Amino acid sequence: MYLESKIISEDPIEELMSKMTLAEKIGQMTQITLETVSKRKHSTSEKLELDDEALRTALLEFHVGSIINVYSNAMSFEDWNFFISKIQDVACKESRLGIPVIYGIDAVHGANYMLGGTVFPQNLNLAATWNRELVRDIARVTACELIESGIHWNFAPVLDLGRHPMWSRFSETFGEDSYLTTELGRENILGQQNSGYSVAACAKHFLGYGQAHTGRDRTPVLLPDRVVRELYLPPFSEAVKSGVATVMVNSGELNGRPVHADYRLLTNLLRDELGFEGVIVSDWEDVEKLHTIHRVADSSKDATLQAVRAGLDMSMTPFTFEFSKLLKELVEEGLISERRIDESVRRILNLKRKLGLLPRNKDEFPETIQEKSIHIPSQEERVALNLESARQSMVLLKNQDDLLPLKPGSKIVLDGPASTSLPMIHGSWTYTWQGADASAYPDDISTIATAFASRFRLQGKVSDIDPLDHDVDPIVLCIGEIPSVEKPGDVNDLDIDKAQHAFVHDAILTGRPVILVLFAGRPRLLKDLSDKVAAIIWAGQPGPCSGRALADLLDGSFSPSGRLPFTYPKHSAVFHTYDHKWADKVGADYGLGQSFSMDGFDPAWEFGSGLSYTRVSYEALDVQNTVSGLDVFITIRNHGSHIQRENLLLFVSDEYASITPAVKKLRRFESIVLDAGTERIVQFALPRADLMFVDEFGKWVFEPGSFKISVGDLSKIIFVGTQIGLDPDQPSR
Ligand code: BGC
Numbered sequence: 001m002y003l004e005s006k007i008i009s010e011d012p013i014e015e016l017m018s019k020m021t022l023a024e025k026i027g028q029m030t031q032i033t034l035e036t037v038s039k040r041k042h043s044t045s046e047k048l049e050l051d052d053e054a055l056r057t058a059l060l061e062f063h064v065g066s067i068i069n070v071y072s073n074a075m076s077f078e079d080w081n082f083f084i085s086k087i088q089d090v091a092c093k094e095s096r097l098g099i100p101v102i103y104g105i106d107a108v109h110g111a112n113y114m115l116g117g118t119v120f121p122q123n124l125n126l127a128a129t130w131n132r133e134l135v136r137d138i139a140r141v142t143a144c145e146l147i148e149s150g151i152h153w154n155f156a157p158v159l160d161l162g163r164h165p166m167w168s169r170f171s172e173t174f175g176e177d178s179y180l181t182t183e184l185g186r187e188n189i190l191g192q193q194n195s196g197y198s199v200a201a202c203a204k205h206f207l208g209y210g211q212a213h214t215g216r217d218r219t220p221v222l223l224p225d226r227v228v229r230e231l232y233l234p235p236f237s238e239a240v241k242s243g244v245a246t247v248m249v250n251s252g253e254l255n256g257r258p259v260h261a262d263y264r265l266l267t268n269l270l271r272d273e274l275g276f277e278g279v280i281v282s283d284w285e286d287v288e289k290l291h292t293i294h295r296v297a298d299s300s301k302d303a304t305l306q307a308v309r310a311g312l313d314m315s316m317t318p319f320t321f322e323f324s325k326l327l328k329e330l331v332e333e334g335l336i337s338e339r340r341i342d343e344s345v346r347r348i349l350n351l352k353r354k355l356g357l358l359p360r361n362k363d364e365f366p367e368t369i370q371e372k373s374i375h376i377p378s379q380e381e382r383v384a385l386n387l388e389s390a391r392q393s394m395v396l397l398k399n400q401d402d403l404l405p406l407k408p409g410s411k412i413v414l415d416g417p418a419s420t421s422l423p424m425i426h427g428s429w430t431y432t433w434q435g436a437d438a439s440a441y442p443d444d445i446s447t448i449a450t451a452f453a454s455r456f457r458l459q460g461k462v463s464d465i466d467p468l469d470h471d472v473d474p475i476v477l478c479i480g481e482i483p484s485v486e487k488p489g490d491v492n493d494l495d496i497d498k499a500q501h502a503f504v505h506d507a508i509l510t511g512r513p514v515i516l517v518l519f520a521g522r523p524r525l526l527k528d529l530s531d532k533v534a535a536i537i538w539a540g541q542p543g544p545c546s547g548r549a550l551a552d553l554l555d556g557s558f559s560p561s562g563r564l565p566f567t568y569p570k571h572s573a574v575f576h577t578y579d580h581k582w583a584d585k586v587g588a589d590y591g592l593g594q595s596f597s598m599d600g601f602d603p604a605w606e607f608g609s610g611l612s613y614t615r616v617s618y619e620a621l622d623v624q625n626t627v628s629g630l631d632v633f634i635t636i637r638n639h640g641s642h643i644q645r646e647n648l649l650l651f652v653s654d655e656y657a658s659i660t661p662a663v664k665k666l667r668r669f670e671s672i673v674l675d676a677g678t679e680r681i682v683q684f685a686l687p688r689a690d691l692m693f694v695d696e697f698g699k700w701v702f703e704p705g706s707f708k709i710s711v712g713d714l715s716k717i718i719f720v721g722t723q724i725g726l727d728p729d730q731p732s733r
Pocket residue numbers: 069106155204251283284486
């Protein structure tokens with residue numbers, strides 16, 4: 001007993017909490033946006049000015065523990081440091097207990113709100129690289145640049161799955177596959193948190209966001225529990241295992257319950273089952289929305305009660321102090337215990353402690369990375385990493401008659417709206433939330449056109465081409481979508497807009513070969529254009545190095561290696577994923593003849609598609625059944641005279657199972673560099689866990705039987721007999 005109380009009193013967080021009033025504790029659970037303490041509300045033309053009075057009300061009267069976001073537009077590192085120091089000065093020097101604020105931001109593809117920071121390709125592009133190392137290095141640079149700005153909390157990575165290409169946040173995801181998302185999500189978290197920069201990552205948005213049948217943001221999602229567990233949960237369980245410091249809740253509803261009010265998801269699943277000990281933060285205004293939008297609470301107070309009872313630690317309010325007032329009332333009325341409040345406050349203060357914000361002497365803040373002996377990447381390293389990720393993220397989908405790479409000295413016609421647009425090549429969350437305001441971009445970023453000017457002999461525009469000339473120099477047409485995200489990004493279809501479609505047609509009519517380059521945060525339907533153009537590159541939103549990277553691809557200085565992390569649809573209303581079921585494959589002639597075609601799955605390009613200039617062949621596949629699982633050996637060969645990066649994807653198909661099996665599932669991948677003319681054997685160990693699926697009771701099970709292992713164009717069927725995880729009393733098996 002004596003020992004226990006001694007330990008508790010020596011813990012600086014417990015000591016601090018013992019001094020805190022209820023209002024001070026609840027303040028720690030309150031998070032507001034910068035605009036709430038600024039003089040003007042949202043202005044793109046005027047610079048941020050803090051409202052000293054509003055700041056003091058927030059920090060001294062309501063004891064707010066966290067501030068987030070950007071004020072309209074990106075700011076320089078100096079400005080960030082200036083404003084955050086001002087905020088911390090009030091929090092640390094003027095408040096009774098001197099607890100610093102934890103500042104949070106969405107640096108979802110690099111330091112996208114810092115002028116002079118490194119904006120990297122969007123996650124969807126990074127997924128197309130299949131390169132864990134790149135993802136980790138990028139996360140590391142991002143963490144470094146956040147700390148250089150005085151920011152310790154990053155609302156990234158997005159671990160939602162991009163399984164509906166109409167969803168406005170598709171580009172923020174690592175694509176449609178659960179395993180790929182799990183792997184790259186972990187790399188991002190480790191890169192941010194384990195590089196010595198004192199940054200907390202945030203796995204978001206827990207759980208089941210983005211899979212609305214409408215494709216619209218924050219609309220209802222219906223997913224059977226077993227699907228949630230098999231596909232949507234693994235990226236989050238891996239994040240928790242990797243030590244992610246914080247988790248943000250899904251703004252929407254899952255199976256009829258808004259996640260912010262779901263005790264089963266936030267407490268039973270996330271806390272108790274996954275063992276998450278960090279901070280659970282709400283999304284934007286989502287406690288209040290339990291009342292105003294979802295209507296599971298008949299008042300704001302009830303909404304607050306439900307969210308805190310469900311397991312929320314911090315509410316992104318973000319404009320008001322209602323949450324603090326109502327939560328205090330709920331505690332005073334005995335509807336929420338002070339012990340419950342203490343649990344959340346302890347987590348929040350411990351987060352601050354881990355980040356080096358606590359304990360502190362009053363004059364110590366802000367901590368700078370210069371004080372630590374950590375590698376700070378040079379500007380050259382940042383640019384090189386960015387260029388390399390942009391190159392590896394572009395996917396060559398069609399290359400008729402080996403038109404690409406262009407012959408040395410070729411002349412080209414460069415045209416299309418994306419060739420001169422910075423927003424189109426960067427995507428959302430770039431300098432502004434939507435990323436569409438070109439005037440917010442720094443002047444020194446090259447468009448495709450400026451980057452090409454020094455690399456190619458450019459020959460005017462499509463409209464300059466004389467229909468009678470018989471010139472065969474190709475046209476490089478860069479088309480795209482104006483970026484948008486979240487609710488403002490809801491779309492009604494995936495068509496390329498009419499004007500751009502007509503423009504591509506005009507280019508085709510010139511008779512010259514057209515190289516179509518699509519800059520978009522998702523697939524856009526190419527329909528009849530696909531057959532008529534000579535080459536197609538899905539470029540995604542690779543960011544500031546787009547021009548150089550594309551030039552490297554076109555002139556052959558870099559042989560493409562990107563592969564689609566999603567299934568590219570061909571038709572307006574048919575969106576399959578690669579891990580569809582066999583019934584999805586059945587063609588429309590079903591029932592009309594003796595045999596039916598299996599062409600129901602008919603995408604424009606399959607998940608994993610991507611061409612290169614150098615031929616890499618898959619020579620041999622050997623699968624050995626061992627006690628612990630399967631050992632797979634693949635021999636690959638580079639037939640070319642150049643080095644080639646090959647992204648190797650290994651799929652497993654469970655041939656027959658009690659829950660209809662997917663036609664295949666990605667179980668392993670590796671990004672490998674092969675020297676010219678060399679051969680290599682790549683080995684994968686597949687433990688039995690990788691042959692399992694989630695059954696109707698929500699349990700991972702293994703059923704013995706035949707499994708097809710496929711890599712490239714090789715495959716092998718193997719019988720795996722050992723029963724693991726089976727309950728012999730279950731009647732169905
Ligand atoms: C988004 C989150 C983001 C938050 C803070 C919300 O609208 O859904 O992903 O972290 O805003 O900016």
